Amino acid sequence: MTQAILETRGIVKDYGEFRALDGIDFSLPPGELRAIIGPNGAGKTTFFNVITHKFKATGGKVFFGGKDITNLPSHKIVKLGITRAFQIISLFPKLTVFENLMCALLTIKERNLCMFSSAKGYADIREEAFRILETVELGTQANVLCGTLAHGDKKKLDLAIGLACAPKLLLLDEPTAGMSPEETESTTKLIRRICEQEHITILFTEHDMSVVFAIADNITVLHQGKVVAQGKPEDVREDRGVVEAYLGEEF
Amino acid sequence: MLDRSVLWRNRNRLIPIGAVVVLLFALPAFIPEYELYLVNTILIMAIFAYGWSLLFSYAGYLSFGQSAFYALGGYTVAIMYRDVTGSVWLAFLAVLGISAVGAAVIGALSVRRGRIYFAFLTLSFAMMIYAVVFRWRGFTGGDDGIPSVMRGALDFGLFQANLEPTANYYYFTLVIALIAIAAMWKMVNSPFGYTLKTMRDNMERASFIGVDVFKYALIAFVISGVYCGLAGALMVSLCGMAYPELSYWTVSGDPVVACLIGGAYTFAGPFVGSIIYVLVRSYLMALVGNWPLCLGIILIAVVLFFRTGIMGFVSERFKVTL
Numbered sequence: 001m002t003q004a005i006l007e008t009r010g011i012v013k014d015y016g017e018f019r020a021l022d023g024i025d026f027s028l029p030p031g032e033l034r035a036i037i038g039p040n041g042a043g044k045t046t047f048f049n050v051i052t053h054k055f056k057a058t059g060g061k062v063f064f065g066g067k068d069i070t071n072l073p074s075h076k077i078v079k080l081g082i083t084r085a086f087q088i089i090s091l092f093p094k095l096t097v098f099e100n101l102m103c104a105l106l107t108i109k110e111r112n113l114c115m116f117s118s119a120k121g122y123a124d125i126r127e128e129a130f131r132i133l134e135t136v137e138l139g140t141q142a143n144v145l146c147g148t149l150a151h152g153d154k155k156k157l158d159l160a161i162g163l164a165c166a167p168k169l170l171l172l173d174e175p176t177a178g179m180s181p182e183e184t185e186s187t188t189k190l191i192r193r194i195c196e197q198e199h200i201t202i203l204f205t206e207h208d209m210s211v212v213f214a215i216a217d218n219i220t221v222l223h224q225g226k227v228v229a230q231g232k233p234e235d236v237r238e239d240r241g242v243v244e245a246y247l248g249e250e251f
Numbered sequence: 252m253l254d255r256s257v258l259w260r261n262r263n264r265l266i267p268i269g270a271v272v273v274l275l276f277a278l279p280a281f282i283p284e285y286e287l288y289l290v291n292t293i294l295i296m297a298i299f300a301y302g303w304s305l306l307f308s309y310a311g312y313l314s315f316g317q318s319a320f321y322a323l324g325g326y327t328v329a330i331m332y333r334d335v336t337g338s339v340w341l342a343f344l345a346v347l348g349i350s351a352v353g354a355a356v357i358g359a360l361s362v363r364r365g366r367i368y369f370a371f372l373t374l375s376f377a378m379m380i381y382a383v384v385f386r387w388r389g390f391t392g393g394d395d396g397i398p399s400v401m402r403g404a405l406d407f408g409l410f411q412a413n414l415e416p417t418a419n420y421y422y423f424t425l426v427i428a429l430i431a432i433a434a435m436w437k438m439v440n441s442p443f444g445y446t447l448k449t450m451r452d453n454m455e456r457a458s459f460i461g462v463d464v465f466k467y468a469l470i471a472f473v474i475s476g477v478y479c480g481l482a483g484a485l486m487v488s489l490c491g492m493a494y495p496e497l498s499y500w501t502v503s504g505d506p507v508v509a510c511l512i513g514g515a516y517t518f519a520g521p522f523v524g525s526i527i528y529v530l531v532r533s534y535l536m537a538l539v540g541n542w543p544l545c546l547g548i549i550l551i552a553v554v555l556f557f558r559t560g561i562m563g564f565v566s567e568r569f570k571v572t573l
Contacts, residue, residue: 078461090455094452099448106445107460164460
């Protein structure tokens with residue numbers, strides 16, 4: 001078996017008295033498209049926040065490609081190859097769509113300290129930015145201030161910024177939240193395509209079960225900060241623990 | 252991508268800029284000495300304002316303590332001339348170095364805190380410098396300050412340019428100001444400038460595209476400190492005196508007010524704001540006496556009716572980038 005791209009051992013995260021994550025052992029092989037599901041408050045977003053060191057874990061370790069990244073600051077984790085898109089859209093609102101991507105690309109290519117060259121003058125970055133914009137179908141909006149985009153497009157741009165960081169592992173927190181059915185469908189296909197064509201491992205959370213069962217290779221189910229089930233979509237659907245976790249919810 | 256519209260836009264920009272530069276170089280020929288002195292003050296204020304705006308308009312850090320570096324630069328030049336050297340080059344080199352070091356120390360202690368704390372920390376450091384300067388009579392002259400600071404002479408090897416005449420010193424300031432502003436223009440449009448803009452727009456997201464936010468905030472702080480130090484040094488040489496109030500918190504307010512009036516989020520804003528602020532301050536102060544009241548009214552008017560400053564208003568109204 002190949003080495004896991006992402007592995008966590010005994011991740012614990014407390015918010016005061018409340019234990020949001022309760023000893024998560026998790027392993028993700030490279031190339032997989034994995035969904036994390038669970039009821040509200042199960043700890044999905046917190047899990048992402050701990051992996052990317054937005055918050056420090058109370059206990060446990062995170063390994064990326066075998067390397068311990070538990071205590072690395074977020075910006076270093078990004079440079080290693082983990083990026084994320086956010087559940088609550090997180091962009092640079094006073095910059096245009098193109099500039100948003102350009103900044104991510106400049107950073108990944110370590111050009112932040114160039115003070116006297118024109119940021120928009122790099123042909124390689126222009127090309128790459130437009131390639132990604134085409135991928136997420138935002139090519140025609142390149143010069144729009146991103147603060148003025150429609151919700152679905154903002155969500156796509158958030159994903160595009162994640163892609164621009166040249167990740168090996170992409171974390172998507174509810175990538176289709178708030179999208180129209182058409183947008184949801186195109187985004188779902190897009191995620192599948194990114195995983196297969198760009199060879200990026202993807203870990204995503206999602207509320208929309210039709211999306212999850214349509215594209216995920218495997219599913220991990222979180223409930224009250226613990227992994228309660230894991231496996232192929234069809235197995236998870238039958239799992240008793242999962243049904244209990246979602247009891248009262250339509251599943 | 253040099254299509255026609257880009258060329259046109261650049262030309263649109265270059266013509267007025269060229270006109271302003273030519274006008275500035277020609278000014279000494281046809282305005283009286285006191286007015287030239289005022290324009291000199293405007294140029295210095297502009298350097299000060301650009302220094303502050305690098306932090307505020309581009310990196311998103313509101314500093315209330317840039318007077319710390321204004322005073323540091325001012326006293327450096329005064330003390331260099333008094334105790335060390337008569338060379339303008341060396342004195343100004345020392346200004347750049349000492350403001351940078353001072354900004355690195357204060358910045359390292361300030362940029363890691365939240366933004367509100369940053370504002371108060373910078374304010375406190377400036378007032379600390381004020382207190383030190385005020386008390387350290389033997390070195391800084393205490394509340395007497397350091398009088399009769401010279402303007403000196405620029406040694407070019409083959410010849411010397413005497414800076415004592417107001418017009419000559421004006422050219423000295425003008426060249427420095429133009430270089431400083433041009434460098435700022437390059438900087439805010441460079442990858443570094445855009446890195447700062449990501450921090451201003453969304454600090455958290457910036458670190459999730461891989462930006463080490465504290466590192467770049469500190470670099471911006473040092474550059475800003477150098478600009479402010481340079482402005483202070485030029486001012487002390489211009490008026491021939493270093494005094495503790497250079498570091499007083501109201502002086503920190505000067506670039507803030509200039510940028511608010513001119514428009515902090517346009518590149519021309521700090522310059523236009525400096526012109527208006529300095530002119531209004533000098534003429535109104537002579538005319539009505541109650542300067543703080545006038546300033547208050549102007550600020551209220553700007554905030555109520557031109558929230559993005561004058562250049563911001565013009566830029567929105569006429570859909571141009573300024």
